[in-house]
Amino acid sequence: MREVPAPFDGLAYDGHLVWDRFTRVFHWGLVACVSTALVSGFLLDASWIRLHLVSGSLAIALVTARTVWGFTGPTYARFSQFLPSYRQAISHLRAGAAHARHIGHNPLAALMVFVLLTLIVGLGLTGVASLGSGLKSGPMAASLPASQGHIWSKIHELAAFALLSFIALHIGGVVLESRRSRENLARSMINGRKEMRAGDLTAPPRPAQRALAALFISGLVIIATGAINRMSQSPLPLPPVGSMALVYSDECAACHMAYHPSLRPAASWQLMMDKLDSHFGEDATLPKETGDEITVWLVKHSAETVDSKPATLWTGLQETLPVALPNTDIWQRLHGSLADGTFTRRTIHSRSNCFACHRDAESGWFSPFQISVPKEPKQ
Template identity: 45%
Template sequence: MTSVSNESPIADGSREPARVIVWDPFIRLFHWLLVAAVAMAIITSLILPITWLGWHLAAGIAALVLVAARIVWGLLGSTFARFSSFVAAPGDLLHHLRELQQGVARRHRGHNPLGGAMILALIAIIVAIGVTGTIALGGALKIGPLAFAVDYTGGRTAWVVHQWLAYGLLGLIALHIGGALYESRRTRENLVRAMIDGRKEVRRADIAAPPRESSPGLATVIVAILFVGIVPAVIVMMRWPAAGVPEHPLDKVYAQECGACHVAYHPSLLPAATWNAIMDGLARHFGEDAELDPAKAQAIRTYLLANAAEHYDTLAAHVFTQPDPADPLRITATAFWTRRHASLPPQVFSSKPVGGRGQCDACHQDAASGRFNPLAILVPQQPPP
């Protein structure tokens, strides 16, 4: 078997082989910023609680912006940054794989065909993750530029796809790292170092693309045009009313009578059947007598049924429809509530700033709207023991 490491480097008069710039400053900066953005997105999604969603969104947006700039630079950048220098036809990719298997593959000064395929795969999956994440936010959480167009079911489906794509990205990252280590060993050149200083050795048998001049000015103009065109459109779309979220203030009678003893829960948190059961049992309302004047009770019942979960398409309106059989009327007994709050220590709920498990508005700044946006969560600071 022939090893590519036996190729002779071209010396510059000293003992060290000549090293030339292969990866321009943009490519190196893009690479490491994308590493940071993807790492932040993974950590805030798979490890940290939902309260880190804002950081997750920021990391995702950063990754999409970087990929968009990379696509532009792939068309207008320096020689080895261009797609034309490393995107190989399927036949060429298979030929390269056969040469690797036989141990006779030549060294590419830029990306080899397998590395080029990986770059395209990474770009494609990051874009797909960004798209499905935006759809999921719009449908499931009713936030973002697509909240006006996506229903909860579509959002949840996109969320599942988003998660599977994230696992697929982890797999591609593992393959990418493995491929870089393998190629470093095969060619006896530190590819990580090359992505830091941009330089690689010049060898006589190198396969290298024809030199191409970069157009940084034109690339900057195109990125700026994209930014100016997309950002205002996104801002406008985010202001459109979310689908399936009627904007109704809490009924004054309901807020006054029920809010006198506890939080006046948004009616969309429970289905009509549960509200009927609660109103039927006011004489024994969670261990207390909460009976009301019949006229007021009927007015409150009418309001609750007209705005129950069946009339909303929010996350809360869907997740609380399956009560705990042992305690069917209590929101804090549902499996979703228990699972979502499992990471909080009991003393948080018993503290004075919160005041109980059912005091939603102590942490959820938008509890009165029934949305329960994770970005609106602010757990009060607990005093030291």
């Protein structure tokens, strides 16, 4: 951190511009984006995934823009000005109230900036990996198997908890430093100005390279917009299941939804087809030739054969008697946030009516991008 004591004429005065407009807009824009991403990720259900995706993507775009500005911006926005050494950080921590006042970032605040920016980038990368593996959407959809979806989601969640912890430390540090230096640091990030005092550490002025930064940031906006659109698109298509699907649908959809074969493991389908004479309280027996053909088709396209998150969830389903999917622990855990009354609405009618809320239920994907819980129509 190349800073020198500022000259002092015996008077303290307000109005020294420290934080340029871009830095201030970036700071509060990032606060808004990260807050929205954390709330939508931790507190809202899966139907809010688009908001989570957009806010997270915008946060990454802001961090990338800030990185560009860190090399092209004015004096106190540049990384070269406030990148601290380990010795400077320890010295600042030990000095306490006696430390010299930094007009820009002090060593501990500078370290916090780099930690927060790194964590946000890490959250973006693990989020894209989770989206690509679990939901088969985005730039990593083709390169990561669905079986890794849970792992990447857990890493993404842990990174979010780490970010929350460092945000709390950051806020605490701002409050403590504001009291020690007798100034409102949060307000200075709004109006950009600080009071100049005797012995303050300042840096030699450096002009901003605005044209270069504008070029990079404009390109970034275009790339970010394209990335958001791509990540929110439909998932990779499942392998075609052939003409036999029509026979299966004709025989089963007369009574209930024709569940995609990837929603049960092979053994479960075999058990289901072997006990059609007592199919959940009804006799659903089929001609032997038709039943055998459907059984072979269901086993051929069962959960073990498909790389999707729903298939991965139900691969381990074990039964001695056929169990309806809404009665499984997995289904109940996934729908635990919905009130029981939701499923008695006329627009839904039954827990087995997946089509009511999942527009892509027939495809077997059950993507959160396609969730819409219908409301009860007015009388």
